[in-house]
Amino acid sequence: MTTGSAILATATRRLAAAGIPDPGRDARRLLAHVLKVPPGRLTLFLPEPVAPDLTVIYNVMVERRAERVPVSHLTGRRMFYGREFLVTKDVLDPRPETETLIEAALAGPVTRFLDLGTGSGAIALTLAAELPEATGVATDLSRAALEVAFWNRNTFGLTDRVALLEGAWFAPLAQGQRFDLIVSNPPYIAASEMDGLDRDVAEYEPRMALTDEADGLSAYRAIAKGAGAHLARGGRVLVEIGAAQGAAVSELFAAAGFAEVRVLPDLDGRDRVVAAADPAP
Numbered sequence: 001m002t003t004g005s006a007i008l009a010t011a012t013r014r015l016a017a018a019g020i021p022d023p024g025r026d027a028r029r030l031l032a033h034v035l036k037v038p039p040g041r042l043t044l045f046l047p048e049p050v051a052p053d054l055t056v057i058y059n060v061m062v063e064r065r066a067e068r069v070p071v072s073h074l075t076g077r078r079m080f081y082g083r084e085f086l087v088t089k090d091v092l093d094p095r096p097e098t099e100t101l102i103e104a105a106l107a108g109p110v111t112r113f114l115d116l117g118t119g120s121g122a123i124a125l126t127l128a129a130e131l132p133e134a135t136g137v138a139t140d141l142s143r144a145a146l147e148v149a150f151w152n153r154n155t156f157g158l159t160d161r162v163a164l165l166e167g168a169w170f171a172p173l174a175q176g177q178r179f180d181l182i183v184s185n186p187p188y189i190a191a192s193e194m195d196g197l198d199r200d201v202a203e204y205e206p207r208m209a210l211t212d213e214a215d216g217l218s219a220y221r222a223i224a225k226g227a228g229a230h231l232a233r234g235g236r237v238l239v240e241i242g243a244a245q246g247a248a249v250s251e252l253f254a255a256a257g258f259a260e261v262r263v264l265p266d267l268d269g270r271d272r273v274v275a276a277a278d279p280a281p
Contacts, residue, residue, distance in 0.1 A: 001049035011062040018066035033075040034058045068199040081126045090144035092209040094122035100266040101273050110134050116184035121149030128158045135161045141168045170226040178232040185240040186219030220249045224256040237276045246271035
């Protein structure tokens with residue numbers, strides 16, 4: 001039997017030859033998954049021999065990664081804000097950049113929140129887990145995406161605190177239902193930009209979660225138009241944006257009558273979140 005170190009080295013070379021940006025990281029993540037060990041403890045197991053059947057499984061996964069299948073689609077899991085979420089081809093992968101939105105949300109009071117276009121449920125469930133006294137509602141147009149969110153909600157034991165509703169944006173909500181925080185990571189890639197995406201994203205993540213098939217601003221128009229009817233007095237709205245959309249999205253919320261409209265950067269200094277507040281004094 002071959003050791004973990006040996007098959008890891010071979011896999012890293014294979015992924016590097018395929019042009020994977022960080023081949024060593026991905027090779028380690030896949031090996032940790034196959035061996036069922038925490039990624040941070042993988043080094044302890046590398047000197048040990050790996051059973052032939054596990055080596056075959058690992059090599060197949062490496063080949064699929066070389067074909068640009070995302071690691072999360074091979075393992076079925078993605079880390080976000082310190083928690084492991086189930087992900088499938090039906091949801092957008094939670095990304096570290098979105099943690100900027102979480103941090104902004106946690107910086108203010110939250111008792112009742114709304115997550116629009118929840119996908120895997122990563123944002124809504126993270127907020128609920130971080131805010132034990134808060135409750136929320138999460139909506140999504142995709143039934144398949146909601147099934148993933150249902151699974152994640154059950155895993156984290158948040159069934160009684162986060163309601164999952166099927167429908168576009170505010171449509172599933174009852175009239176007069178209000179929240180002190182509304183959040184969303186909507187599809188913001190313009191149709192004209194889709195051809196420039198990495199294969200990992202363009203070929204394997206749900207198109208409806210990536211683009212509005214227009215100028216990338218359709219979701220923000222809908223959110224800015226509808227949020228006022230569901231925002232509590234003094235409430236906040238936080239939406240994730242593309243790096244070049246800060247001014248355009250800010251203008252939409254300002255035109256809709258929101259106050260304190262500002263753009264928040266992510267850790268790399270790129271525009272990442274537009275924040276707005278209820279205009280009432």
